[in-house]
Amino acid sequence: MDGRVITPDELAQAQRFGDLVPVYKVDERTVVKTGDCVRLAEAEALKLVREKTTIPVPEVYNAYTDSDTGHVRIVMEFIEGDRLDDVWDKLDNDQKKEVIEQLRDFISQLREIKGSFIGSVDSTACEDQLFTDEIGGYGPYKDEESFNVGIATAVKRTLTGSWADTVTNMVMALRNHDIVMTHGAFHPRQECFVFQISRGTAISAKLPACPIFSNIFQPQFTIMTSSTSKSPVYSPPLTLPPPQTHKTTLIILHGRRSTAQKFAEPLLTHPVSPVSTVTSSTSSELSDSSKAFRDYFPHTKFVFPTAPLRRAVVFKRSLTHQWFDNWSLTQPELKQHLQIPGLRETSAYLHDLLRKEIEVVGAKNVVLMGLSQGCAASLIATLLWDGEAFGAAVGMCGYLPFRKGMAEAAEDARDGAEDPFEGSGDDEREDMLERDGEDAEGGETNFERAVEWLREELQASSEGGDDANKPLSMQSIPVFMGHGTEDEKVPCETGRLAAEFLSGIGVNVQWNEYEELGHWYSENMLRDVVTFLSGLKGWEDIVRVGK
Structure with a gap:
């Protein structure tokens, strides 16, 4: 296709799109845009965007002057x-949000392309409703000051009166902005980029995505914008007060691409397998099998935070709700650097939530829980926690980011002493289980070395000061981890390695596997969570089991 030239006969027989700017469909794979207002700069812009971003724009086969x-x-x-303006009213709210989030990401990616001048990307003049070739041929401009003069000149040529003076004075006062790529006019007659929206329903959520495109893409010149660094925005958590006196708190994190609103109700109303309760030294009974998960916690406040919108590299840098970015769950060591900013920020955020709840009900009465990526974020936050040990951590279908790095750091730090992780690969965990209490020559335990390495890797400061005698919190925090053997997203072995590593550095971990369960919780897993929590100190008379 590269270098294709459209003949007069092909153009005459082609199907025409658009009214103002002629675009012709030459064949099933090719369109041509042509006319007296079309510029080569448009093609250069498309090529640049295709090269520098993940924005899905059409491939340019050729651009020339006939x-x-x-x-x-x-x-x-x-x-x-379909054109976006044709289908917008037919989309539901979730689909509209998907399109808006993608559009926000597209604009953000454009603004990450820095320029050394202001003009069309092929170094020709600016073209916009304000700048036209007929009046002077504005630009390109070497800097912001000359650009401001050009705007002021164009304003005074097209406007009169006090309003023109006001605008000119405002423009001339602008200083110290970055030069970035952007779009001058979002209008249906412009070039297109593609949105992917889910067409699935609750019954069949895995239907193929339908490409929706809007003819609104023609980035032709760079302009000025303020340079800002935005921190992720955390919306207020979904908080559900207990029906009876507040005595305990469960902070529960959803998985990637979910929200508190989507995650909370299905979990709380999910049925729980009958819970076995000991009634004597030799007998037991089963609790009411009709109870939902929330029914076991009449004194518990549920806090469901929502992960902020972050760019997901694996999803072509689209914005999605995630606690941190990551590349692969089957090969977690790939592109681990993507995880660092999100894990650091999420840990600080969770620590703040923990402190607030601990102030109300006490440390032992607060439990941190998560599913999938929410489990991973919870485990990292618990490892980095240096306050008073809270009640417990619960993970479902999760994993431990940087597990291998922490294991290798603990191994290397022995500085010539007998290797605590004798062997290689998965065999390392067997020897670790026998050596978690041993100190190296410097006096540090495996747990201390692992956490120190993690803190340095994430560039996470210690929130508890430099007190060398402070307790090692996670070694005093019991952990429950459950995983389905048929998990298609996070392999069960990945979760098992996390549990065994934590056990190996002195963390009290209960590991359960569930046959034929995929990447979700089940009645049996929730039963075991209830049983685990009912066994915590201080929770015995709060969790309603067999009552």
């Missing part, structure tokens, strides 16, 4: 789909 008509012709890929 010798007979003098018109620029941009030959490019045809993408089948």
Whole structure:
């Protein structure tokens, strides 16, 4: 396709799209945009965006000036789909939010492309409703000051009166902005980029995504914008007060691409397998099998935080709710650097939530719990916690980021002493289980070395000061981890390695596997969570088991 030239006969027989700017469908794979207002700069912009971002724009096959008509012709890929303005009213709220989030990401990616001048990307003049070739040929400009003069000149040529003076004075006062790529006019006649939206229903959520595109993409020149660094925005958690006196708190994290609103109700109303309760030294009875998960916790406040929107590299940098970014769950060591900012920020956020609840009900009456990525974030936050040991950590279908790095750090720190992780690969965990209490020559335990390495890797400061005698919190925090053997997203072995590593550095971990269960919780897993929590000190008479 590269270098294709459209003949007059092909153009005459092509199907025309659009009214103001002629775009022709030449064949099933090709369209051509041509006319007296089309510029080669448009093709260069598309090529640059395709090269520098993950924004799905059409591939440009060729761009040239037709010798007979003098018109620029941009030959490019045809993408089948519906126009966004045609289908917008038919989309539900979730689908509209998906499109908006993708559009926000597209604009953010454009603004990450830095420029050394202000003009069209091929170093020709600016073109916009304000700047036109007929009036002076504005730009390109070497800096912000000359750009401001150009704007002021254009304003005074097209506007009169006090309003023109006001705008000119405002523009001339602008200083110290970055030069970035952006879009001058979002209008249906412009070029397109593709949105992917879910067309699935609650019954069949895995239907193929439908490409929706909007003809609104023609980034032709760079302009000024303020340079800002935005921290993730955490919305207020979904908080459900207990029906009876508040005595305990469960902070529960959803998985990637979910929210508190989506996650909370299915979990709280999910049925729980009958819970066995000891009634004497030799007998036991089963609790009411009709009870839902929440029914076991009449004195518990549930706190469901929502992960902020972050760019997911594996999803072409689209924005999604996630506690941290990561690349692969089957190969967790790949591109681990993606996890660092999110894990550091999420840990600090969870520590703040923990402290607030501990102030109300006491440390032993607060439990941190999570599913999938929420489990991973909870485990990291618990490892980094240096306050008073809270009640417990509960993980479902989860994993431990940087597990291998922590294990290797503990091994290397022995500085020539007998290897605490004798062997290699998965065999390392067997020897670790026997050596978690041994100190190296410097007096540090495996747990201390692992946490120190993790803190340095995440560049996470200690919130509890430099008190060398402070307790090792997670070694005093019991952990429950449950995992389905048929988990298709986070392999059961990945969760098992996390549990065995934590056990090996002195953490009290209860590990349960569930046959034929995929990447979710089940009645049996929730039963075991209830049983685990009812066995915590101070929770015995609070969790309603067999009552």
